[in-house]
Amino acid sequence: MSSKSEPLFQPLARDALSQRIARMLTDAIVSGKLKPGERVAESVIAREFGVSRAPVREAARLLESAGLLVSHANRGFFVRTIDAEDLDSLYELRLCIEREAAGRVVREGKVEAIIDRLRDQIEDMVGMSEENQLILQIGVDLQFHRLIVESSGNKRFLAVFDKLAWEIQACTAMIETVFDEPGLVARNHYLIIDALLSGDEAEARAAMEYHIGVARETVVGRFRTLEAEEAQTGGPKA
The missing domain is CATH 1.10.10.10 (Winged helix-like DNA-binding domain superfamily/Winged helix DNA-binding domain)
Structure with a gap:
């Protein structure tokens, strides 16, 4: 304590x-x-x-x-402590869930019901990035993704996502700067919205796969860097 x-x-x-x-x-x-x-x-x-x-x-x-x-x-x-490989596994599972959730939202015709809320969350993320409120931005980011998962109608998806979200948020909280341009990351969520509005399930899945793939590479890569630094100095960096 x-x-x-x-x-x-x-x-x-x-x-x-x-x-x-x-x-x-x-x-x-x-x-x-x-x-x-x-x-x-x-x-x-x-x-x-x-x-x-x-x-x-x-x-x-x-x-x-x-x-x-x-x-x-x-x-x-x-x-709990977590290493880069474990975090990578979390992102892999998250990708499986969110990619299919995005496709289901399109297939079930749920896009229009949530699109305004998704846009509002993006604007909140952009504002927080400009005020350098990283932890709050991460929280709203996950709320954006949770809304898509929830709207997919698959309760199992949502239950697993909620567990993953706390772990991912807790892990990223220990990194002072996850992304070089957090404002750009926030705005990139509009690509997901465009894909959802296209009405094409495959396009929605592809947009989500790309989005989470970038986050996975960035966050897990940062963890691997921290682990390498710890191995060299014998002490934690974060």
Whole structure:
């Protein structure tokens, strides 16, 4: 946990504690406040939240199931670390889901129902990129993709995507600069919109495959660079 003098969290009311604590811990991981490999001390969190350790432990178990925390016998919970190969596998699975989701949205005639929301999300991304709010931009980016997956009508796609999204967002949060031109990345989402509006399933799939492929190459490549630097210096770079 952080050694800062000010508490990381504020006390909570005693309703649905474990779920609320899990949500706040997730936000801390995704935003980079809790770093990969960092110990999540139940006693410290319980004190900052103003609760007993039991709901904190239950929340930690929920996040362990979600893949954000890992537990070690007699040591407690730690923020999960991930290597480049594992991250690459996440992107590969994400690609399979989103490529087919894009095709289903076109086939099921769902494009018009979501197109305005997709455009609004892109504009939000562009604005955040101009204000250098990387973490928030990543969050809206994933919301854009989630809307397409949700609109595909395949609930299994959505369930898997939600799990992947937290892991990908948590991983990219530890990289200060993922893309050289985040504004350009945001605007490139318009290529997906154009493909959806074409009414061609194959074109929609191809646009999504290209888009996620670029992200996969960039983010995983950055992780591989970090791993190489760590191997040379013997210490983490992020």
